[in-house]
Amino acid sequence: MPKVRVHNVTISLDGFVAGPNQRLDAPFGDGVGWGDELHAWFVAASQDAAAGKTGIDVDFYVQGDRNIGATIMGRNMFGPQRGPWQDESWQGWWGDNPPYHHDVFVHTHHPRPDLEMAGGTTFRFTDEPPETVLRRAFDAAGGKDVRVGGGAAVIQEYLRAGLIDELHLVIAPMLIGRGARLFDQLDDGIDGYRVAELVGSPNVTHAILVRR
Amino acid sequence: MPKVRVHNVTISLDGFVAGPNQRLDAPFGDGVGWGDELHAWFVAASQDAAAGKTGIDVDFYVQGDRNIGATIMGRNMFGPQRGPWQDESWQGWWGDNPPYHHDVFVHTHHPRPDLEMAGGTTFRFTDEPPETVLRRAFDAAGGKDVRVGGGAAVIQEYLRAGLIDELHLVIAPMLIGRGARLFDQLDDGIDGYRVAELVGSPNVTHAILVRR
Numbered sequence: 001m002p003k004v005r006v007h008n009v010t011i012s013l014d015g016f017v018a019g020p021n022q023r024l025d026a027p028f029g030d031g032v033g034w035g036d037e038l039h040a041w042f043v044a045a046s047q048d049a050a051a052g053k054t055g056i057d058v059d060f061y062v063q064g065d066r067n068i069g070a071t072i073m074g075r076n077m078f079g080p081q082r083g084p085w086q087d088e089s090w091q092g093w094w095g096d097n098p099p100y101h102h103d104v105f106v107h108t109h110h111p112r113p114d115l116e117m118a119g120g121t122t123f124r125f126t127d128e129p130p131e132t133v134l135r136r137a138f139d140a141a142g143g144k145d146v147r148v149g150g151g152a153a154v155i156q157e158y159l160r161a162g163l164i165d166e167l168h169l170v171i172a173p174m175l176i177g178r179g180a181r182l183f184d185q186l187d188d189g190i191d192g193y194r195v196a197e198l199v200g201s202p203n204v205t206h207a208i209l210v211r212r
Numbered sequence: 213m214p215k216v217r218v219h220n221v222t223i224s225l226d227g228f229v230a231g232p233n234q235r236l237d238a239p240f241g242d243g244v245g246w247g248d249e250l251h252a253w254f255v256a257a258s259q260d261a262a263a264g265k266t267g268i269d270v271d272f273y274v275q276g277d278r279n280i281g282a283t284i285m286g287r288n289m290f291g292p293q294r295g296p297w298q299d300e301s302w303q304g305w306w307g308d309n310p311p312y313h314h315d316v317f318v319h320t321h322h323p324r325p326d327l328e329m330a331g332g333t334t335f336r337f338t339d340e341p342p343e344t345v346l347r348r349a350f351d352a353a354g355g356k357d358v359r360v361g362g363g364a365a366v367i368q369e370y371l372r373a374g375l376i377d378e379l380h381l382v383i384a385p386m387l388i389g390r391g392a393r394l395f396d397q398l399d400d401g402i403d404g405y406r407v408a409e410l411v412g413s414p415n416v417t418h419a420i421l422v423r424r
Binding site for chain 2 (some may be wrong): 013014015037060100111169170172174175177183187188190191193194197198199200201204205207209
């Protein structure tokens with residue numbers, strides 16, 4: 001059976017995926033710049049992966065792309081605009097050739113036409129419930145697994161619904177203090193999960209959550 | 213200068229030091245038993261320390277007792293009673309010969325007479341503010357450091373006041389889901405701290421927070 005997987009979600013030691021006020025010029029909010037202590041491990045791992053190196057961080061990192069046939073994300077992970085789309089010409093954070101190369105379903109209260117990008121990525125905007133979006137994602141994935149990319153709100157929604165099979169979490173040596181907390185708004189959803197692995201690297205700590 | 217230190221504070225992967233409804237027959241609240249995944253590392257480390265072994269966990273563990281001359285704790289860490297003392301004959305969680313062997317200052321809204329125990333431990337109950345209690349603790353410590361033991365509420369109070377110099381935190385491979393969160397109620401207090409160390413052992417991850 002294909003699975004629903006989350007990978008490379010990085011939280012600060014105090015549990016935040018981002019600071020407050022996420023916006024175009026600060027995608028991770030106040031106090032968190034791309035590549036600083038929160039994501040330094042990710043940047044290094046992606047470079048190591050490109051160079052064919054191995055290691056704890058890069059080995060976990062590359063798992064995130066293995067056997068993934070479709071991705072689901074929240075609107076904030078596509079781009080910073082809130083409310084009705086003001087500008088459909090801006091095509092998200094991910095550049096002209098997004099690093100997905102498959103269908104990406106974007107949860108939004110304001111659907112807009114599909115956006116086909118170079119390299120095989122198609123963003124499909126939807127206001128359908130998680131179960132419906134997941135069914136479409138599995139269809140698009142053609143037998144491969146589906147990845148829930150983020151951000152925190154979408155991961156929480158899928159955890160609450162018990163839809164996630166495996167979650168790879170990374171704890172970075174940073175304190176953020178306020179903003180978007182990953183382990184929040186979960187109701188009893190987290191009770192269905194346990195920690196299967198906890199592995200420290202010289203840079204961060206990796207954890208794998210699976211169903212009980 | 214003597215320091216204010218916190219040691220061996222264990223949180224679940226989702227950030228809790230205890231579940232809800234802490235009470236006499238469940239000191240760590242619903243869903244968390246003493247010695248289970250949350251504190252298994254601590255039990256093993258204390259046994260290893262007694263046996264003279266070394267290792268990542270035991271090395272961090274023994275630091276917690278080194279050069280400590282006085283301890284500060286919250287009332288819930290002394291015992292489970294809330295409100296006015298119903299029964300002063302019960303002398304807390306710590307047994308006839310508590311593992312402190314120095315003065316222990318217990319924050320409570322309901323002071324009661326000092327309680328001298330075997331082995332050199334004296335519990336001193338106080339409703340004074342943290343700064344005052346800390347001054348008394350430094351006097352009692354005679355040049356050694358002061359340890360803030362817990363629980364979460366007292367650690368938060370001392371962090372908010374910027375009184376803690378060093379905090380050793382342990383992340384255990386368990387999910388609790390609800391209860392007392394360590395990184396909560398901190399206002400801007402956490403902004404004065406940074407992560408100086410993040411070290412994984414085969415069992416848990418250790419982190420050291422220090423002042424920026």
